Amino acid sequence: MSEARVRALRGATTLDRDDREHLIARTQELMAAVFARNELVEDDLISIVFTATDDVHAAFPAVAAREAGITHVPLLCARELEVEGGIPRCVRILVHAYTPRTARELRHVYLHDARQLRTDLPE
Template sequence: MSAPRVRALRGATTLDVDERDHLIARTQEVMAAIFERNALQEDDLISIVFTATSDIHSAFPAEAAREAGFTHVPLMCARELEIDGGIERCVRLLIHAYTDRPAERLRHVYLHDARQLRTDLPE
């Protein structure tokens, strides 16, 4: 195996409704899938940037990471661009981590209606 390098992983999910518990559950779901598919642990992380579309008001997506126990990872939330025809109630993640996987073996994760953002990726 090669030495760990800094890599970026992407993920996204959508909400059926803008409710705090639903946002927390869906955000934790996509995070868990990214971690599982890429064999990551909290100690591998550098930071996570979350974005949310302007129709999400119930909670910060970063709260989901804190509630899942990620207490030593820098987290940031930002507003997604409002683009005509964009996906509604969408949370996106950009995870910076150390991994020994080459870029072509990284598994980005798009769940629920966010799958349409990357139809080229396997589920």
């Protein structure tokens, strides 16, 4: 394996409803998939940026990370641009981490209705 480098991973999911428990569950599902598919652990993480569309109000997506035990990583929440025809109730993440994987070996994760954002990526 090569030496670990700083890489960025993307992912997104959607919510069926704007509900705190549902948002936390879906966000944790997304984070777990990104971490598992890329063999990451908390110590590999540098930061995570969360964004949500304007129709998400139930909770900050970063709460899902804190409730999953990610306590020593800087987290930031922001709003997505409101674009005509955009996907409703969408939560996105941008994970900065150390990994020995090359950029081509990274596995970005798009779940639920967010799959349509990146149909070019393998599951």
